[in-house]
Structures are given as C-alpha cells and as structure tokens.
Amino acid sequence: MNGSQEKHNESGNVSSADIQATADDLLVHGMLQGRLQDSPQDKTRRVKRVCRSLKPGRVSFWRAYWKVELWATAAVLGLLLGLWQIPGGTPAAYAGFEEVLISFESGDKMYTVDILAESPDSSGGRPGRGGRVARHLDGAVIYIRGTQAVLEYQGSRGWGVTRGNDGRESWVVLHHRRQSWISRDSGRSISQLPDYVHGLMVMDWHGILGRIKQDYRLTGDSRSENGHGTVEVYTARRRPGRPELPEWIRIEFNRQTRQVQSIVCGGLRLGKRRGHAQSYTLEMRLTGTNPLPSDWFTREAHLRSKGG
Amino acid sequence: MDRKKKQDQLFAVLVGEHADMLMAFIRATVWDASAAEDLFQETMLVAWRRFEDYDPARPLARWLRGIARKLILSYLSKLKRNPVYCSVEVLDALEERLVHIDRLPGDAWTDKVEALAFCMDRLPEDMQQSIRMFYQDEKKTDQIASALEITREAVKKRLQRARSRLADCLRRKGVFPAAVPGEVT
Numbered sequence: 001m002n003g004s005q006e007k008h009n010e011s012g013n014v015s016s017a018d019i020q021a022t023a024d025d026l027l028v029h030g031m032l033q034g035r036l037q038d039s040p041q042d043k044t045r046r047v048k049r050v051c052r053s054l055k056p057g058r059v060s061f062w063r064a065y066w067k068v069e070l071w072a073t074a075a076v077l078g079l080l081l082g083l084w085q086i087p088g089g090t091p092a093a094y095a096g097f098e099e100v101l102i103s104f105e106s107g108d109k110m111y112t113v114d115i116l117a118e119s120p121d122s123s124g125g126r127p128g129r130g131g132r133v134a135r136h137l138d139g140a141v142i143y144i145r146g147t148q149a150v151l152e153y154q155g156s157r158g159w160g161v162t163r164g165n166d167g168r169e170s171w172v173v174l175h176h177r178r179q180s181w182i183s184r185d186s187g188r189s190i191s192q193l194p195d196y197v198h199g200l201m202v203m204d205w206h207g208i209l210g211r212i213k214q215d216y217r218l219t220g221d222s223r224s225e226n227g228h229g230t231v232e233v234y235t236a237r238r239r240p241g242r243p244e245l246p247e248w249i250r251i252e253f254n255r256q257t258r259q260v261q262s263i264v265c266g267g268l269r270l271g272k273r274r275g276h277a278q279s280y281t282l283e284m285r286l287t288g289t290n291p292l293p294s295d296w297f298t299r300e301a302h303l304r305s306k307g308g
Numbered sequence: 309m310d311r312k313k314k315q316d317q318l319f320a321v322l323v324g325e326h327a328d329m330l331m332a333f334i335r336a337t338v339w340d341a342s343a344a345e346d347l348f349q350e351t352m353l354v355a356w357r358r359f360e361d362y363d364p365a366r367p368l369a370r371w372l373r374g375i376a377r378k379l380i381l382s383y384l385s386k387l388k389r390n391p392v393y394c395s396v397e398v399l400d401a402l403e404e405r406l407v408h409i410d411r412l413p414g415d416a417w418t419d420k421v422e423a424l425a426f427c428m429d430r431l432p433e434d435m436q437q438s439i440r441m442f443y444q445d446e447k448k449t450d451q452i453a454s455a456l457e458i459t460r461e462a463v464k465k466r467l468q469r470a471r472s473r474l475a476d477c478l479r480r481k482g483v484f485p486a487a488v489p490g491e492v493t
Contacts, residue, residue: 030336
C-alpha cells in the first residue's frame, strides 16, 4: 500500500532521514483517508458509538464480563426465587417456542439492530475482521411481516441501502446509484454486494429461528416485568458443526402482548473468513408494531420512496 | 447535575473534538480499516475509564495519543509480520508532527490541516487522479493500474511520490514542522 516499508537499508537499520520521510508519508496517508474517505455521517457515527459505549449497560470489548456477571446473577436469582420454570425443562421449552414462532406470522413489526463487539479473548479470533460489516449493520432497521422482511442500513460512506424479501424474490436497492438487483430464489444469493452474507443473515433471521429445533439446544426461563406481564426468555445454544450460525440466540417473548421483544445472536462471525473473524453480538429490539403499507415489502415501493 | 455526569458530558465533547486527529494518527500506523476503527473505539473507552487520572494541565491530545500508541503497539505485536515502518522511532517522529499541528491556530483538526486541500489542488493531474482513486474511491492498486493502463508498481510509486509532494507542501505551509538541517525529507 505504501512505500514506507521499503525504506530500510540492507542491514535492516533505518536511517534518521528515512524515519522522517516515513513519518511524513504515514501521516499524509492518515490525513488523506480522513479527508477523502470519511463523510460527515461517518464521523458522527464514530463519535456516537463511543458515547453509546459509555452508557451503563453497554457491553464493550473488555467489559463483556459485566454482562456475563449480570446474567449469571439473574439466573441464580431466578432459581432461588423460583419465579417460574418451564415444566419438564428443555422439552417444554421446545413446546413453548412453537408458540413464539407462530406469533411471528401475525402483524407488522419493526426492530432496530445493534452490533456489539465481544471480547477478543472470548472469541479467540483476530480483532478487526468483520468490523466494516458490523459498522454497516449497526443502527439498521428491519421490518417484518410473516416471512417477508425489509432491512434498511447505511453502506459505505453513509449511502442508503435497502434489502428486502417479499416472499417471492429478494432484492437490493442502492439509493445513491438508483439501482436495484433481484434474485428469484427467495433471498439466498444476491452476491453483488460484498456483505451480502451478513445482510442476508439478518434478513433470514426467521429461517434461523426455524432451525433452532434441529441445530440448537433450547432452554427456557422467565421473568416478570413491572406492569408488562411475564417475559419468557428462550436461550438456544448451537450444536457442534454449524460454524456459520450464531453460537447462541436469546429470544425474549412477552406472553401478554404476544410479541417477541428482542432477539440477541451471540458469537456471530461477520467477516468473510469466519474462522479468523472477531465475534460480535447482534441485538434486535422491537421498536414498533404499527401496520406498514401493504406494498412495503416490494422492491418497487422502495425505489419509489427514495425517488429511484 | 452530579460531578460524574458532568465529567461524562465533558468527555463526550472532547471525544468529538479529538476524533479526527486520533483517527489520522491511528490510520497512519494501522492500515486495516476495521482494525483502525476498533482501535479508535478502544482508545476512547480506555481514556474514559482513566479520565479521572488525566491531569488537565497537560494537553489532552497527547494523553489520548499516548493511550492509542500503547494499543497500536500491542495490536502490531500480534501481527505475524511486525511492520518495519512502525518502529518506536517512527512513532516518535509522528508524535513530533502531531504536537506541531496541535499548536497551530484553529479550533478543530480540520481547521489546522486545511492546507491539505490547497496542497492536493497543486498536485499534477495524474497524481491527483491516483490519489482520488486510491483514497476516495477506495480502489486497490491493481484496479488503478488496470484503469490507467500502467503497472501496479508504477501506481504505488506515483502514490508515494504524491504523498511526498503533499508532505513537502504541508511543510512549506507550516503544517508539518520544518526539517532539521542535514535531514533529507
């Protein structure tokens, strides 16, 4: 990328002049990236992410233990207080989970996506891989109606991307180019975008949940929420041999409202080379249940809405 | 408002003020874009945790770069090939330039390094084109070579020469410190 690395003599020592020239070269390299690559939105998002990480309850690289500790405490308390337990243990969890899947089929829902980096120690992977993908999906919004879905996020340089699946075909709209692509195989192979696997994974969350029965060990628990009824918490841990799937998935289902409040996928590898990628946690939180326009999940609606 | 909350708000403002400078420093030494973003986040979070230790009498920018430098060295030491270009001496020389920029007039980093736009405009057309393709369009050197119908080595050389010219121009404009007599830069 940069000629500075060749600036050393045969003995491997670097002369003072070369050090100065290398420092010039590197700093100009860093300055050019800031000037030519970062949009104002990129800069705002970067600062916002730091500020969000500072809020209590957010998990950061080295503070993942905090969440583990919290969940361990909650689990112990749950057991001690005997608040509620799915009868019969795991088989009852599978039975209860059927109802959760059925509830997905009715009504329109809007979720917001948060991506949190996990501790490098716990992932065993190299830091950084997949970070670009994670950046793009962080803050994304996903709309769901049955098996149809629309995902809105900001791609490179803050350009808007909308990805959808209307049950017949899946599509992508790049708003800045006013271009779109269609795939007839229900959202399995749009490959024009480098991060299609990961976007698709978010899109295909319905499919992933459907595979819980065969690829995960499922347990259930519950907790009461002040004035909002009982929330059932389902935790699925991946069986060996499916590295492309999240290591674990936690689903919070409110029996009173019959809504899935959140879906959290942990141990997710977002880089192309998943074996070497850092792991991430993807959180989807329910932020709306208002009915969407009838054609909301079609490509045409999104080309129109953005003037494409 | 309690002291801790005020401190958090102050820190959030300082993050915004120093983000561009810190990213330039990190990107100068870490060329993996994702790793650079992660190191930026990590630096700011370490700074927040240690903010009570920070001495307000000292420049904050230097304190932040000190944290970033340790994290960068730790990151580079984990790479299989520790880059020659990123020795302690080079990091010291980088710091010298950044301290010089800190002292320039202007509120924000972009004000202090505004001369970069002036210098870019004065590059020869072929260099400007290569710089824009590489940095703005984020094309790889072989893609640029193919588009311009020159060899990849020629592209790399052209980019290096363009950066060298920019550094000379920034030095003339006072953004980079003047060269010490006897040094060849």
